[in-house]
Amino acid sequence: MTRLTDIEDMIARMALGDRRALSALYDATSAKLFGVALRVLNDRSEAEDALQEIYVKLWRNADRYRVNGLSPMTWLITVARNHAIDRLRARRASRAAPIHEAAEVADGAPNPEEAMLAAAERGRIGACLGTLPPDRADAIRRAYLGGEAYADLSRRYGVPLNTVRTWLRRGLLKLRECMAS
Known part of the structure; x- marks a missing residue:
């Protein structure tokens, strides 16, 4: 599988x-x-x-x-x-x-069932993002939903570029775990 x-x-x-x-x-x-x-x-x-x-x-x-x-x-x-x-x-x-x-x-357009499933999925993602520190959750939203570049995130949060990459990687791993449970 x-x-x-x-x-x-x-x-x-x-x-x-x-x-x-x-x-x-x-x-x-x-x-x-x-x-x-x-x-x-x-x-x-x-x-x-x-x-x-x-x-x-x-x-x-x-x-x-x-x-x-x-x-x-x-x-x-x-x-x-x-x-x-x-x-x-x-x-x-x-x-x-x-x-x-x-x-x-x-x-x-999605049918009503698909729209309901998508809304539920968005709710789960929002709840899982809520388990992350606020700056990490915001960075994930900006990078993957807003399309903000890693370099821009680095400047925004005043941290090195590799730190941003680590935040995003670890945050996505935690999101995956949360979504799987």
Whole structure:
């Protein structure tokens, strides 16, 4: 069984151009992502084509993934779902579907269940961040949610760059432990 940290590692290695990481990610996640594409497209052949395009998209955009305490599968599934929805829209547009069929196409927004799960996950992350010292929690928010550079954090907190890196690494480890419990 592949752990979520293994998937994060594969994505990070893909961002550096590691083709073996792409192959490993495909082996670990293709069944799930194929299921997502098949559910949206309702056509096995088209879902298979979409799956290949999804992994090309993941390869090209691996550098956009940010470790943020959420499951990396959430990101992968979102990419797969959005790609399948785009294919579905393109297919329907090419048929010039009547206006009443256009309402059947998903808008890409999370459904109520997904929104509820995401809100619960955000709440858990907030609670776990609350267990960290305030400056460490703030640094994690600024780095991983705000995109602030480590050097900027170093200046903001008046500590050496390596100290910021240590804060972030240890803080993420504590967050992972908290989220797993």
